[in-house]
Amino acid sequence: MTTLDGAVRGKQSLAARLAARTGGGALRIFLILVALFWLMPTIGLLLSSLRSPQQIAESGWWQVFSQPAQITWENYSRLLGNEKVMGSLLTTAAITVPATVLVVVIGSLAGYAFAWMDFRGRDGWFLVVVGLLVVPVQVALIPVAKLFGAVGLFETTAGVVLFHTAFGLPFAVFLLRNFFAEIPRELLEAARLDGAGELRLFTRVVMPLGGPAIASLGIFQFLWVWNDMLIALIFADSGHPPITVALQQEVRQFGNNIDVLAPGAFLSMVVPLVVFFAFQRQFVSGVMAGAVK
Amino acid sequence: MSDVQSGADAPAGAVGGRAGKRRNPLGGRPWVAAAFLLPALVLLGALVGYPIVFSVYRSLFDASGHGFVGLDNYGELFSDDGIRTALKNNIVWVVVAPTVSTALGLIFAVLTERVRWGTAFKLVVFMPMAISMLAAGIIFRLVYDQAPERGVANAVAVAVHDTFADPAPFPGAKPRPNADLKASGGGAFTTRSAVSAASPANLPLVAVQPDDLRGARQAVAAGPRPGMITGTAWLDFTRGGGGRAGVIDPGEKALAGLTVEAVKDGRVVASATTAADGTYALPADRAEGARIRLPAANFAAAYHGVTWLGPALVTPAIIGSYVWMWAGFAMVLIAAGLAGMPRELLEAARVDGANEWQIFRRVTVPLLAPVLVVVLVTLMINVLKIFDLVYIIAPGSSVRSANVLALQLFQSSFGTDVDEGLGSAIAVFLLLLVMPVMYVNLRRIQKERRR
Numbered sequence: 001m002t003t004l005d006g007a008v009r010g011k012q013s014l015a016a017r018l019a020a021r022t023g024g025g026a027l028r029i030f031l032i033l034v035a036l037f038w039l040m041p042t043i044g045l046l047l048s049s050l051r052s053p054q055q056i057a058e059s060g061w062w063q064v065f066s067q068p069a070q071i072t073w074e075n076y077s078r079l080l081g082n083e084k085v086m087g088s089l090l091t092t093a094a095i096t097v098p099a100t101v102l103v104v105v106i107g108s109l110a111g112y113a114f115a116w117m118d119f120r121g122r123d124g125w126f127l128v129v130v131g132l133l134v135v136p137v138q139v140a141l142i143p144v145a146k147l148f149g150a151v152g153l154f155e156t157t158a159g160v161v162l163f164h165t166a167f168g169l170p171f172a173v174f175l176l177r178n179f180f181a182e183i184p185r186e187l188l189e190a191a192r193l194d195g196a197g198e199l200r201l202f203t204r205v206v207m208p209l210g211g212p213a214i215a216s217l218g219i220f221q222f223l224w225v226w227n228d229m230l231i232a233l234i235f236a237d238s239g240h241p242p243i244t245v246a247l248q249q250e251v252r253q254f255g256n257n258i259d260v261l262a263p264g265a266f267l268s269m270v271v272p273l274v275v276f277f278a279f280q281r282q283f284v285s286g287v288m289a290g291a292v293k
Numbered sequence: 294m295s296d297v298q299s300g301a302d303a304p305a306g307a308v309g310g311r312a313g314k315r316r317n318p319l320g321g322r323p324w325v326a327a328a329f330l331l332p333a334l335v336l337l338g339a340l341v342g343y344p345i346v347f348s349v350y351r352s353l354f355d356a357s358g359h360g361f362v363g364l365d366n367y368g369e370l371f372s373d374d375g376i377r378t379a380l381k382n383n384i385v386w387v388v389v390a391p392t393v394s395t396a397l398g399l400i401f402a403v404l405t406e407r408v409r410w411g412t413a414f415k416l417v418v419f420m421p422m423a424i425s426m427l428a429a430g431i432i433f434r435l436v437y438d439q440a441p442e443r444g445v446a447n448a449v450a451v452a453v454h455d456t457f458a459d460p461a462p463f464p465g466a467k468p469r470p471n472a473d474l475k476a477s478g479g480g481a482f483t484t485r486s487a488v489s490a491a492s493p494a495n496l497p498l499v500a501v502q503p504d505d506l507r508g509a510r511q512a513v514a515a516g517p518r519p520g521m522i523t524g525t526a527w528l529d530f531t532r533g534g535g536g537r538a539g540v541i542d543p544g545e546k547a548l549a550g551l552t553v554e555a556v557k558d559g560r561v562v563a564s565a566t567t568a569a570d571g572t573y574a575l576p577a578d579r580a581e582g583a584r585i586r587l588p589a590a591n592f593a594a595a596y597h598g599v600t601w602l603g604p605a606l607v608t609p610a611i612i613g614s615y616v617w618m619w620a621g622f623a624m625v626l627i628a629a630g631l632a633g634m635p636r637e638l639l640e641a642a643r644v645d646g647a648n649e650w651q652i653f654r655r656v657t658v659p660l661l662a663p664v665l666v667v668v669l670v671t672l673m674i675n676v677l678k679i680f681d682l683v684y685i686i687a688p689g690s691s692v693r694s695a696n697v698l699a700l701q702l703f704q705s706s707f708g709t710d711v712d713e714g715l716g717s718a719i720a721v722f723l724l725l726l727v728m729p730v731m732y733v734n735l736r737r738i739q740k741e742r743r744r
């Protein structure tokens with residue numbers, strides 16, 4: 001009897017035991033309160049974005065709970081007609097998609113080479129790339145601004161894409177090399193015996209097998225670039241800025257334009273949140289692998 | 294290095310090599326390898342490697358870029374007031390933000406482990422990681438709004454404050470000039486003369502906010518009562534004029550809810566609250582010969598909450614928003630560590646009679662130490678470069694107090710007072726700070742490869 005009891009309890013976590021001891025109520029209430037606390041700022045933004053400018057100026061978003069009639073889509077419909085903001089969302093996409101694809105493709109090529117090709121100084125080069133993992137982007141701001149200025153890439157979408165690709169590469173190469181290295185050698189050898197060249201081997205065997213790692217990397221890089229403000233602030237075309245920069249310009253008059261800022265910020269969050277909820281698992285494994293960054 | 298050596302021994306494209314070897318190089322032609330590596334190395338070289346070299350070089354020159362100044366720019370990091378503030382704030386950031394985030398992450402991870410709806414909780418706490426720091430910044434500008442009607446933080450602060458301390462009934466009110474009341478320090482007012490039961494001690498006040506008079510009744514002159522010292526507190530001001538100073542004219546309003554104290558030799562001997570008609574009564578046996586005091590609490594300005602984004606609190610407030618974003622990151626990594634923990638050890642401790650707290654302190658936390666270190670170091674590197682949140686949340690008036698190195702670098706490099714030499718020095722300084730982590734990463738990888 002006692003051993004059985006012990007065996008069953010042994011499988012339980014501290015949380016489960018705490019819950020059992022307090023009847024589950026206290027722990028549950030605590031966690032629900034924390035969750036509400038964590039949600040509150042975001043809910044505040046959402047509800048603010050659904051109120052008229054006067055109401056935002058006069059009272060808090062929580063008034064919506066007692067006066068649900070306050071909710072209006074007007075801010076959003078006005079925003080959808082705002083060419084600058086909508087255009088900036090397109091610019092964000094035009095930066096994020098290529099920067100993600102490029103980092104995946106270029107990172108995969110290099111990761112494969114580091115994992116399965118033989119060349120002099122391979123390990124040394126790999127260490128150099130890994131060493132660059134923690135280099136802060138700040139180091140590159142001035143030099144790359146000058147470099148881009150010299151070659152005509154300053155304040156262009158292409159320049160922003162290249163910058164993000166370069167700074168995404170150390171992590172990409174690190175993650176993918178380690179993943180590719182785990183591919184069973186027999187698979188690659190069999191493909192070689194069938195007469196596949198390196199490029200064919202790469203596209204037909206390595207890339208498909210690397211799916212999970214590539215997905216993690218892709219999600220990670222996508223969110224990173226979509227959410228970036230600093231690099232866009234410096235390198236993006238100021239006439240056609242991405243959403244973060246466009247909203248940042250509005251923040252300067254914070255207080256009298258929350259009716260633009262709140263829905264704008266929420267609009268900018270929609271894509272990352274959809275990606276996040278759709279690919280939670282990949283995102284988490286990307287975050288875990290990226291913990292060295 | 295051993296890998297490269299053994300790889301060189303094996304002929305290119307060797308098949309079915311020794312099974313024990315970890316990797317058997319398949320592609321042996323160097324030009325193929327070069328082609329695969331070229332795009333990555335070109336981009337890394339041009340946009341990461343070269344900038345490091347250039348920044349180091351540039352940091353040794355002055356703002357114009359022509360005058361060699363040696364290490365002067367680095368000296369300025371520690372002598373310039375603005376940058377010193379940034380440096381100080383960065384230290385606060387690096388110490389506080391990762392610690393608090395990790396501690397919360399640990400608590401959340403332990404409390405939700407294997408709880409059925411733990412996943413939903415984790416999702417809620419982890420969600421802010423998916424959004425931009427810009428969006429988080431806007432979210433927290435709203436949270437920290439100074440006006441309690443709009444900002445939820447101050448709405449809560451005011452609600453809590455007013456629950457425990459009654460709001461002053463008449464903020465800003467004061468005695469009519471030439472009345473018997475004089476300021477007695479700290480915002481209180483005391484009568485000049487001692488009171489007695491024989492004559493009412495009236496308290497004429499002015500400068501009452503119209504809002505505080507809503508529903509106020511007509512003031513009534515307090516009549517004498519046996520054994521009591523009485524008086525009336527009222528607004529000694531007749532609308533439309535015509536009132537007499539110090540006299541309760543018809544139409545003048547009573548001030549209800551004022552605290553009235555009788556003070557003798559600096560000690561409060563009796564106290565009362567004015568009634569709806571403005572009158573009060575104090576027991577004469579105790580208050581006879583005392584002076585009447587209206588304590589400052591009657592007139593204190595209404596509590597408007599905390600100045601979150603003022604110079605004093607702006608950095609802690611922004612750190613709060615960072616913790617909101619990143620505690621989920623710590624929680625997820627720690628939860629993964631918990632899931633991989635050997636259960637037998639916990640069980641053994643339990644069999645030995647350890648209680649849950651002891652198990653947590655002596656078994657769980659030490660076993661999690663490697664994960665906790667990774668989380669802390671990752672967050673420290675992240676915090677070192679903090680920019681967006683400060684840039685967005687700090688209002689113009691307290692941006693100097695909230696300054697951090699990355700923001701200073703941005704200002705020095707692209708802002709109004711451009712000095713690329715100084716900007717480069719800050720950049721190199723940031724790089725130097727992450728060098729130890731770079732070294733540890735490299736050592737770890739080398740060790741893994743030798744295995």
